[in-house]
Amino acid sequence: MIDSRPIGVFDSGIGGVTVLKVLATRFPQESFLYLGDTARLPYGSKSGQTIRRYSEQNVHYLLRQGVKAVVIACGSASSQFPESEFEGVPVYNVVHPGSFKALSVTKNKKVGILGTKATVKSGAYAHELIRLDDKVEVFSQACPLFVPLAEEGWDDDPITNLVAYRYVNPIVKTGIDTLILGCTHYPILKEAIRKVAGPDVTLVDSGEAIADLIAQDIERGHFKPVKEGSEQNIQVMTTDASDYFTNLAKQILTPVVAHEFRVVDI
Amino acid sequence: MIDSRPIGVFDSGIGGVTVLKVLATRFPQESFLYLGDTARLPYGSKSGQTIRRYSEQNVHYLLRQGVKAVVIACGSASSQFPESEFEGVPVYNVVHPGSFKALSVTKNKKVGILGTKATVKSGAYAHELIRLDDKVEVFSQACPLFVPLAEEGWDDDPITNLVAYRYVNPIVKTGIDTLILGCTHYPILKEAIRKVAGPDVTLVDSGEAIADLIAQDIERGHFKPVKEGSEQNIQVMTTDASDYFTNLAKQILTPVVAHEFRVVDI
Numbered sequence: 001m002i003d004s005r006p007i008g009v010f011d012s013g014i015g016g017v018t019v020l021k022v023l024a025t026r027f028p029q030e031s032f033l034y035l036g037d038t039a040r041l042p043y044g045s046k047s048g049q050t051i052r053r054y055s056e057q058n059v060h061y062l063l064r065q066g067v068k069a070v071v072i073a074c075g076s077a078s079s080q081f082p083e084s085e086f087e088g089v090p091v092y093n094v095v096h097p098g099s100f101k102a103l104s105v106t107k108n109k110k111v112g113i114l115g116t117k118a119t120v121k122s123g124a125y126a127h128e129l130i131r132l133d134d135k136v137e138v139f140s141q142a143c144p145l146f147v148p149l150a151e152e153g154w155d156d157d158p159i160t161n162l163v164a165y166r167y168v169n170p171i172v173k174t175g176i177d178t179l180i181l182g183c184t185h186y187p188i189l190k191e192a193i194r195k196v197a198g199p200d201v202t203l204v205d206s207g208e209a210i211a212d213l214i215a216q217d218i219e220r221g222h223f224k225p226v227k228e229g230s231e232q233n234i235q236v237m238t239t240d241a242s243d244y245f246t247n248l249a250k251q252i253l254t255p256v257v258a259h260e261f262r263v264v265d266i
Numbered sequence: 267m268i269d270s271r272p273i274g275v276f277d278s279g280i281g282g283v284t285v286l287k288v289l290a291t292r293f294p295q296e297s298f299l300y301l302g303d304t305a306r307l308p309y310g311s312k313s314g315q316t317i318r319r320y321s322e323q324n325v326h327y328l329l330r331q332g333v334k335a336v337v338i339a340c341g342s343a344s345s346q347f348p349e350s351e352f353e354g355v356p357v358y359n360v361v362h363p364g365s366f367k368a369l370s371v372t373k374n375k376k377v378g379i380l381g382t383k384a385t386v387k388s389g390a391y392a393h394e395l396i397r398l399d400d401k402v403e404v405f406s407q408a409c410p411l412f413v414p415l416a417e418e419g420w421d422d423d424p425i426t427n428l429v430a431y432r433y434v435n436p437i438v439k440t441g442i443d444t445l446i447l448g449c450t451h452y453p454i455l456k457e458a459i460r461k462v463a464g465p466d467v468t469l470v471d472s473g474e475a476i477a478d479l480i481a482q483d484i485e486r487g488h489f490k491p492v493k494e495g496s497e498q499n500i501q502v503m504t505t506d507a508s509d510y511f512t513n514l515a516k517q518i519l520t521p522v523v524a525h526e527f528r529v530v531d532i
Binding site: 117 | 424
């Protein structure tokens with residue numbers, strides 16, 4: 001069973017590009033349609049109701065473009081969109097795969113979550129972790145400065161190290177051995193987070209966790225891959241024009257190359 | 267000539283509250299209708315075209331509520347909305363009053379501007395300053411971290427001091443004697459900016475500049491004040507529900523007190 005249609009991926013902005021990069025690398029024959037809702041970013045400071053409305057509009061838009069699956073590459077949107085199917089098309093969000101992967105690596109069952117205000121407030125990761133294993137202890141921290149630091153490109157910077165220390169040190173002190181990067185921007189700041197978390201804490205990256213799940217679904221026959229030998233095509237659409245976004249997206253994607261960047265009205 | 271209708275003020279979020287506070291204090295009998303477009307914030311990272319569209323929607327909404335004037339208390343929106351009148355109602359943005367005030371205080375005609383990416387990219391302040399005085403030299407710096415730092419409440423914080431140094435020191439080194447706070451969030455971080463700017467640089471706050479202009483317009487008969495002895499009423503509307511915004515707005519406004527907070531659909 002094969003399906004030549006592209007996989008849709010959406011995020012509020014640049015963060016989901018970290019997920020796109022992982023997926024495009026792990027599935028080098030699959031094509032991707034990425035939607036960055038940059039006109040309405042960031043989602044992380046908005047209410048759950050608003051995030052849900054925007055997310056539905058994004059999923060509908062991708063479905064109209066003829067995708068075979070939707071990946072919600074945004075922690076805030078994922079926390080408001082728990083469905084694994086929408087109008088007959090499989091939907092992957094970051095919350096379930098990230099939680100599943102965290103539980104597969106934790107030894108002391110103490111798991112930390114870093115996310116936006118909206119993601120932490122929703123309790124989506126905490127609920128999912130406890131649903132999967134009611135013995136787990138969960139510790140959360142909202143990190144509102146991380147998204148703008150990532151977008152400023154200050155990934156290797158003393159200011160970012162200080163902000164990371166401020167956010168990450170208290171949660172590491174609780175004794176966690178696993179830390180979920182619950183916002184798709186955060187892999188951009190992985191080195192700064194790693195410095196504070198230390199070598200004994202495993203960082204869980206949503207992109208890797210989703211890729212693992214899709215690989216499993218392909219094996220189980222729940223996800224139809226493209227025909228062997230297909231050529232990958234990657235298109236990046238944004239809802240607002242921005243050279244800055246385009247350049248930052250190209251930089252994050254490297255060595256993966258997007259074939260087209262364009263602005264769309266959803 | 268009197269006019270008992272309220273003055274409309276809008277911003278993408280919390281920043282314009284600094285302007286509302288100055289205006290409510292300077293004109294203690296006038297009533298105000300504040301609109302914070304929090305569902306779509308921030309404006310500063312969006313394209314000029316999108317900011318213009320959102321700003322027109324906000325102005326229309328306030329006009330439907332029956333305001334006698336509109337104050338655009340947002341640097342990014344002001345940079346896309348130069349009109350001084352819209353559908354017969356006077357409009358005040360921050361660009362003209364801020365530029366005018368800066369030119370009235372500068373001695374060496376070297377003026378700096380701190381703003382969002384959108385404001386700096388638009389060149390609105392630079393154009394207005396040069397239009398008013400073609401001898402002026404203008405230096406601009408985008409400060410994308412300032413809005414989230416202000417919203418995090420880290421106004422008295424070593425991290426904010428470091429970020430302020432990063433953004434403000436290079437512009438101070440150009441020899442400016444006047445620095446426009448070209449985003450209405452920035453007065454929240456005034457102390458950190460002042461530390462870097464030093465005692466010889468005058469900081470120009472948009473709220474004060476607009477209040478000066480309205481006071482002049484009242485004297486000239488271009489702006490109709492309320493009847494002497496009127497009781498002030500302040501209503502704060504937001505496009506997204508957020509206890510966080512409400513609490514931060516109350517804190518910034520103090521000792522001014524808003525009579526009502528409510529969520530609206532514009």
